[in-house]
Amino acid sequence: MTATVIDGKAFAAKVRAQVAAHVARLKEENGITPGLAVVLVGEDPASQVYVRNKGVQTHEAGMNSFEHKLSADTSEPDLLALIATLNADPAVHGILVQLPLPKHLDSDLVINSINPAKDVDGFHISNVGLLGTGQKSMVPCTPLGCLMMLRDHHGSLAGMNAVVVGRSNIVGKPMAQLLLGDSCTVTIAHSRTKDLAEVCRRADILVAAVGRPEMVPGDWVKPGATVIDVGINRIEKDGKVKLVGDVHYESAAAVAGAITPVPGGVGPMTIACLLANTLTACCRANGLAEPEGLTA
Numbered sequence: 001m002t003a004t005v006i007d008g009k010a011f012a013a014k015v016r017a018q019v020a021a022h023v024a025r026l027k028e029e030n031g032i033t034p035g036l037a038v039v040l041v042g043e044d045p046a047s048q049v050y051v052r053n054k055g056v057q058t059h060e061a062g063m064n065s066f067e068h069k070l071s072a073d074t075s076e077p078d079l080l081a082l083i084a085t086l087n088a089d090p091a092v093h094g095i096l097v098q099l100p101l102p103k104h105l106d107s108d109l110v111i112n113s114i115n116p117a118k119d120v121d122g123f124h125i126s127n128v129g130l131l132g133t134g135q136k137s138m139v140p141c142t143p144l145g146c147l148m149m150l151r152d153h154h155g156s157l158a159g160m161n162a163v164v165v166g167r168s169n170i171v172g173k174p175m176a177q178l179l180l181g182d183s184c185t186v187t188i189a190h191s192r193t194k195d196l197a198e199v200c201r202r203a204d205i206l207v208a209a210v211g212r213p214e215m216v217p218g219d220w221v222k223p224g225a226t227v228i229d230v231g232i233n234r235i236e237k238d239g240k241v242k243l244v245g246d247v248h249y250e251s252a253a254a255v256a257g258a259i260t261p262v263p264g265g266v267g268p269m270t271i272a273c274l275l276a277n278t279l280t281a282c283c284r285a286n287g288l289a290e291p292e293g294l295t296a
């Protein structure tokens, strides 16, 4: 079997176009422009690239982008004061604090100071609780993107066996909650899981969010399964830097029914879902109908 390639790049472009069309309608019919504030503390090169991309795509979707670049030695009270200002600003519907923060700043404290209704990353403890109890919340962007691709590929996910490898707060756990919400039978695996290969072989849906290059080989994949590879790892191959996932793509694609590539799979969906979450937050803040198909 050769797997169907789930094209995250094309799907993300579709999501962004859907967001842009809804934003245009909001402007025309309601005179409202959604706004996303991104806060970057320090000069981490990867974070700077992410923030720049977010700004560009926010503008392209017709939204306002407010970038706040703070020096690496910014004090916690100063950062909290900025977030309080953004919480109170009616032009700001989404707030994202780029992680990781410098070590002297308490990430949990900072994230939990964001108004949960504006927490477009879905990391605030209130949103975590709302998602866990099946209530309306802001959903973390990467797992939301994975869910959208799975729904698009399968339609209903009800009754499918899903295995999520990785239990981080930003990917693994919310991914498992979302799959449970769609009535999958969910197993969460991690570094202490016994017989991981055997656990993975039971999955109709296998999500790898581990951070270990090409860790999941094809013989861990059930024939016909759908494989979602969240991993983004830079490795050196033949003297060149190459981007690979947590799944060994060639061997897995030979067995799976469908698979996301790296790059061009889950990655592009993350920013698309950030835009979708900002639009959703804006609609909720204004008591308007939420965009269809862009929330969990």
Ligand code: NDP
Pocket (backbone or CB within 6 Å): 142, 165, 166, 167, 168, 169, 170, 171, 172, 189, 190, 191, 192, 193, 196, 209, 210, 211, 212, 230, 231, 232, 233, 246, 266, 267, 270
């Ligand atoms: P974390 O490091 O926070 O979590 C990794 C998880 O993998 C942990 O739960 C860990 O288990 C588990 N793990 C580690 N080694 C093994 C192993 N040998 N066997 C089984 N489980 C293992 O990573 P993240 O969740 O933040 O990210 C995961 C990957 O996804 C990374 O490659 C990251 O770059 C990528 N990513 C991609 C995004 C995108 O936009 N596409 C966005 C976010 C992340 P334990 O808890 O027991 O330590």
